[in-house]
Amino acid sequence: MDLKKAFGKVFARSRKQAGLVQEDFEPITSRSYISYIERGEVSITMDKLNALSEVMGMHPVSMVFQAYLAYDKDISALDLMARIMEDLKKLED
Structure with a gap:
C-alpha cells in the first residue's frame, strides 16, 4: 500500500468513527475532494490536514502517525513512537 x-x-x-459524513467538510473542501483523499488519489497540504483534523476533533499528527502504521506493517506503534522520540532528541541537541 x-x-x-x-x-x-x-x-x-x-471520519466514520467521529460520526461525520463527507459533506461535513464542505466549509473546507468539496465532498468529491474528500472522496479523492479517502481513495488515496491525492496528497493533501499541511494546511488542509490541519483544517480537516480540526473538524474531526483530533490532532493532525495523530492521523499522520496512524497513516505510517498502515503504510509500514512491519513497525509497531511503540517502535514508531520510539523512533519519533529519538528524532526529537536529536533536534534538541
Missing part, C-alpha cells in the same frame, strides 16, 4: 492510500484509509476510518 502506498502512503496516499494508507492516509486515505486512516482518514476515512477516523
Whole structure:
C-alpha cells in the first residue's frame, strides 16, 4: 500500500468513527475532494490536514502517525513512537 492510500484509509476510518459524513467538510473542501483523499488519489497540504483534523476533533499528527502504521506493517506503534522520540532528541541537541 502506498502512503496516499494508507492516509486515505486512516482518514476515512477516523471520519466514520467521529460520526461525520463527507459533506461535513464542505466549509473546507468539496465532498468529491474528500472522496479523492479517502481513495488515496491525492496528497493533501499541511494546511488542509490541519483544517480537516480540526473538524474531526483530533490532532493532525495523530492521523499522520496512524497513516505510517498502515503504510509500514512491519513497525509497531511503540517502535514508531520510539523512533519519533529519538528524532526529537536529536533536534534538541
